[in-house]
Amino acid sequence: MTDIFTLDAELRADLGKGASRRLRHANKVPAILYGEGKEPVSLTLAHNKVFRAQQEEAFYSSVLTLNVDGKPVECLIKDMQRHPFKQVIMHLDFMRINASHALRTNVPVHVINEEDFLKAGATVSRHITEIAISCLPKNLPEFITVDIKDLEIGQTLHLSDVVLPKGVTSDDLAKGEDHDLAVVTVNAAKVQSDDSDTEEEETTEE
Incomplete structure (x- = not known):
């Protein structure tokens, strides 16, 4: 696993369209992490790190590691919303995985x-x-x-x-x-x- 497939993420409590716009203006990407029977959590990632990672084909079919406030979580990227004409990632969906579950x-x-x-x-x-x-x-x-x-x-x-x-x-x-x-x-x-x-x-x- 290369470093580009390990991303730092922060928990966020400020939700809604207005909050997401403010994050994007600050070069952040709003995201959600769900799956494995756990409650979904809202996250924030650095746009430049995500943008670099998603340029690799393997990013979409590899196990990724999210460091959520310092705690590693293995996951897959399940959805990515992009701006219709700007090189901007609007939102990310991550799905948790378990090493023992298919x-x-x-x-x-x-x-x-x-x-x-x-x-x-x-x-x-x-x-x-x-x-x-x-x-x-x-x-x-x-x-x-x-x-x-x-x-x-x-x-x-x-x-x-x-x-x-x-x-x-x-x-x-x-x-x-x-x-x-x-x-x-x-x-x-x-x-x-x-x-x-x-x-x-x-x-x-x-």
């Missing part, structure tokens, strides 16, 4: 070995960018690698074809075969139509 979250998909298809003029269509998983916190992967080297033109790789890390299961596959989502499809190269050339020739003849 968690559910989404992790990004990284597709590898697509270069040969692209060189041949084929296209690679990515149907999903994240996979919903369940696992213990210690088994949480930063991403799921999807290797398409053995696919053929026209074939689709589904969730059931993805090799998940040890201790990780797919939430969708647990619902049944009807939820075996398409992940990646390799499409044949498009052949340009000669219609335009034919029409040009006909026009010339006329």
Whole structure:
């Protein structure tokens, strides 16, 4: 765990829209921490620290540590509200986790070995960018690698074809075969139509 995934947070009692505006003007981010059967608590974090951390893809699929008034709490980021056009984070939702309890979250998909298809003029269509998983916190992967080297033109790789890390299961596959989502499809190269050339020739003849 890198330092950027350990954030200092302060408890806050001043709630409401006005209080949140004052926090943002002071370069702070209002947040809430909930889960594990405990009462939600309202927090404040330094905007610059959060902004730096959220630039890393792994921030969204890693176990984070919040130092809440000096006491470490392990959690996941569950929601982030951003300003519609400014580079400002408006609010954060964190969910507590327990090392002995399975968690559910989404992790990004990284597709590898697509270069040969692209060189041949084929296209690679990515149907999903994240996979919903369940696992213990210690088994949480930063991403799921999807290797398409053995696919053929026209074939689709589904969730059931993805090799998940040890201790990780797919939430969708647990619902049944009807939820075996398409992940990646390799499409044949498009052949340009000669219609335009034919029409040009006909026009010339006329």
